[in-house]
Amino acid sequence: MKLRRWIARLNLAATLALVGALFILVNFLASRRYSRLDVTRNHLATLSEKTVQVLTHLTEPVSIVVFYQRSASLHGMVTDLLKEYERHTSRLTIEYVDPLQDRARAEQLAKQFEIDRLNLLIVQAGSRHKYLSDTDLAEYDYAAVGFGEAPTVKTFKGEDALTSAILSVTQAHQSLVWITRGHGEKTTEQDVGGIDELQKAFERENMQVESVALLEKPEIPQEVNVVVMPGPTRRVMEQELAALQSYLDRGGRLLALIDPLQETGLDDFLSRWGVELGHDMVVDPARQLPFVSAANVFVTTYTRHPVVEHMETLMTLFPLARSVQPAKETGGLTVTQLALTSEQGWGETTTQDTTFTFAEGTDRKGPVSLAVAVERTTPPPVRLVVIGDSDFVTN
Known part of the structure; x- marks a missing residue:
């Protein structure tokens, strides 16, 4: 009974981690067109000139639902900020809903917006x-989390995030996401092992999602805001890699979910972007589910990066993953590890065995990275997220 309860808690935590990870991941790979405005000011009661201009030039009604517990740390700051917004436009409608106090309305909103x-x-x-989450609206100090205390607000950036969101939803242009197919990738049509949740995460951010075979496209247009490669199992052709390279050179965004034991032809391509794909399978006896292979790893160690900023107390289950590391030469790119095994984990290179033993000098010693984020800040800016598993985002 205790084991069953422990597994149930782990599954719940993994689900929560997935929801949070997808939310932040999508925002990290968000549209270049609606990049965040730098309007943060020292005095919260005074809006920037840019925000006032956006509000006074609104041509259609905008509604904002504050789906917040009144006890939440940001509730008061958000309320004060919205009062200032209301002073500058009559086209703004604001509704406050405490999910714990008004359950009927909360359920209605949850169904309507898939909250x-x-x-x-x-x-x-x-x-x-x-949607704007806590991590969109503020930067947090997590120093006390390890001692059982809640994170504290370090910097409130609500005006920046909210004005950018208003711009996003009042423009006719809809961000476009391409999910690749033609290489055995996971699809939204699969009942089991599909990627419906990933598609929903993009759609919640006002993004249009299309399934595309890159071989049928001579180039990836700049109107495509994010390209997603969800678990290819066959080689990507040189023509397709050239299209991806050109797209990224022009400031594109890429989410690559690359499973172990697959020859995808992406090794050299990703190496040029500062990423090394391990020819291994990540094993961690200290982070495995009971009675299953040590290659079914759950991660509780994250670095400081926007993609995983909210996940310090959560765990993510990777049923089968390869290592993904910063390459030795990153060419001026910023490559950040995101999720790590424990020190007892390693990258197992003898992948045909069903039992695993660490081999000094051959296997990659832990902690082992399973995911990285790549950023190029010089114009045009580029962002990539590469994760050594695709199963963790499946239905």
Whole structure:
């Protein structure tokens, strides 16, 4: 009974981690067109000139739902900020909903907007809407989390995030996401092992999702905001790699989920972007589920990066993963490890065996990285996220 309860808690935590990870991941790979505005000021009561200009030039109604517990740390700051916004436009409608106090309305909103977490702002104009989470609205200090205390707000950046969201939903242009097919990738049509949740995460951010075979496209247009490669099992052709390279050179975004034991032809391509794919399988006896292979790893160690900023107390289950490391030569790119095994983990290179033993000098010693984020800040800016597993985002 205790084991069953432990596994149930682990599954719940893994689900929460997935929801949070997808939310932040999508924002990290968000549209270049609506990049965040630098409007943060020292005095919260005074809006920037840019925000006032956006509000006074609104041509359609905008509604904001404050889906927050009144006890949440940001509730007061958000309320004060929205009062200032209301002073500058009559086209703004604001509704405050405490999910714990008004359960009927909360359930209605959860169904309408597919809300799966607390403490959000929902910004809507017409059929377009965008979510803002705590980590969009503030930077947090997590120093005390390890001692059982809640993170504290370090910097409130609500005006920056909210004005950008209003711009996003009031523009006719809809961000476009391409999910690749033709190499055995996971699809949204699969009942088991599909990627519906990943597609929903993009759609919640007002992004249009299309399934595309890159071989049928001579180039990836700049209107495509993110390209997703969800678990290819066959080689990507040189023509397709050239299209991806050109797209990224022009400031594209790529999410690559690359499983172990697959020859995808992406090794050299990703190496040019500062990423090394391990020819191994990540094993961690200290982070495995009971009675299953040590290659079924759950991760509780994350670095400081926006993609995993909210996940310090959560765990993510990677049923089968390869190592993904910063390459030795990154060419001026910023490559950040995101999720790590414990020190007892390693990258097992003898992948045909069903039992695993660390081989000094052959296997990669832990902690082992399973995911990295790549950023190029010089114009045009580029962002990639490469994860050594695709199963963790499946239905």
